Amino acid sequence: MPAAAGTEAPIMARPPEDRLVLEARQLDFFYGKTQALFGVDLPIERNRITALIGPSGCGKSTLLRALNRIYDLYPGQHATGRILLENKDILADRASQARLRARDGEVALEPAGLNVSALRARVGMVFQKPTPFPMSIYDNVAYGVRLYHRKSRAEMDQIVERSLRRAALWDEVKDKLTASGLGLSGGQQQRLCVARGIAVEPEVLLLDEPASALDPVSTAKLEETLMELRQDFSIVIVTHNLQQAARISDWTGFMFLGKMIEFRPTAELFERPQSPRTRDYVTGRFG
Ligand SMILES: Nc1ncnc2c1ncn2[C@@H]1O[C@H](COP(=O)(O)OP(=O)(O)OP(=O)(O)O)[C@@H](O)[C@H]1O
Secondary structure (H helix, E strand, C coil), rough: CCCCCCCCCCCCCCCCCEEEEEEEEEEEEEEEEEEEEEEEEEECCCCCEEEECCCCCHHHHHHHHCCHHHHHHCCCCCEEEEEEEEEECCCCCHHHHHHHHHCCCCCCCCCCCCCCCHHHEEEEEEEECCCCCCCCCCHHHHHHHHHHCCCEEEEEEEEHHHHHHHHCHHHHCCCCCHHHHHHHHHHHHHHHHHHHHHHHHCCCEECCCCCCCHHHHHHHHHHHHHHHHHCCCEEEECCCCCCHHHHHHCEECCCCCCCCEEEEEHHHHCCCCCHHHHHHHHHCCCC
């Protein structure tokens, strides 16, 4: 069970308020009785890439999984605190609102009132291993859209093409849209998962070490794709690869033992880390 990382206050820079799309505030997370996150703050700026870095087990994936409540699928896992999507609290239900009021007398923020599947359409996720569904390339991309919207065939064709283009995969697959998604290379499969994720036009796309199973060429292609996608989406990426975080992200959060230690613009965090823990990590002294 991870112990909390000391008591020092996190070093936090903040994007301007009107640029925030998603924000975790004082987030605690529990696997049963084991606490994995301790009072984590994470402000996500719109149309930017935010990277989460830190040694293995520090809570990066846990934080990412909290942001679209994917943990709801697993009994015994729960989060407390706030996660604001466009200023509405996606963790809030009536009971937690009452607890918050009782605790700190704050005026409760409006609950988002979303069901979790609607939430996951707004905050999409791409996993570490490419996970195409066992169906055609076309149907992989159309799958999520069909869950939420009725579209004509012509409209769906447009959505599929646009999503594959934005994921930089169209040219490689346009002549074999009916072939199985499982027949693509690992890098192509991962871009297919990105296309599937963006087809429903989420506001935020979460990526959990999306390049860890890819070769350097596919990794470079995926990074290029993400930098293009930043024009339309807000991206949060967990990565073990510090060069990757430095190359593609605008903001970086360094986590340690379940806490956010330092959150700042990427160049500043890498070039002038303020916390000794961040400094040790980004200079390769540990981890
Ligand atoms: N299903 C689970 N049940 C119990 N504890 C868990 C579970 N998943 C993760 N943990 C614990 O929560 C803590 C944070 O794990 P998490 O996977 O978020 O870390 P991470 O920073 O993403 O690590 P890595 O870089 O190795 O993927 C760890 O101590 C881990 O052991």
